[in-house]
Amino acid sequence: MSECIEHKHYLYQASARQQGRTAGALQQHGPFQAMHDNITNTTGAELVDPLVWAYNVTCLQDSNGFCNPKMFNSSSTLDACSDCVLSYVAHMLESDYGRVRFNDKSFSIQLSSCDVPATKYPYTAPTSAPISSSTASG
Numbered sequence: 001m002s003e004c005i006e007h008k009h010y011l012y013q014a015s016a017r018q019q020g021r022t023a024g025a026l027q028q029h030g031p032f033q034a035m036h037d038n039i040t041n042t043t044g045a046e047l048v049d050p051l052v053w054a055y056n057v058t059c060l061q062d063s064n065g066f067c068n069p070k071m072f073n074s075s076s077t078l079d080a081c082s083d084c085v086l087s088y089v090a091h092m093l094e095s096d097y098g099r100v101r102f103n104d105k106s107f108s109i110q111l112s113s114c115d116v117p118a119t120k121y122p123y124t125a126p127t128s129a130p131i132s133s134s135t136a137s138g
Helices: 002-036 044-058 083-092 096-101 104-113
Strands: none
Touching: 044 083, 083 096, 083 104
16 A cells, blocks of 8 residues: 555656656747657646556555455456446546546446446546546436
């Protein structure tokens, strides 16, 4: 657990450093020089947000510990209605990567079949995602 917290702290520090470098290079040398130095107009947040999302998915926990080892172990006894699985899908729906693998409608159906209110597993669709419901209904 502490290892996940340390990684998240590092990601936020990296975002702040990148934001400062990008802005500083653009102010000092202009956009062309910034591009030349392999620095783009990408903000620190744009660079780090996917890493923070990956952290959040990787470090999911339930009352018994981390979820990923249980979900990706072929001898696991987790079912489709477990907190680990539902949290994982909700987090996956918050990224373009995850939305290729899961969709709002199937998650809504899964929540309904598990007799779980959608408000228990809210998620926000990424801004680059196609227009769809940002919270499963049901």
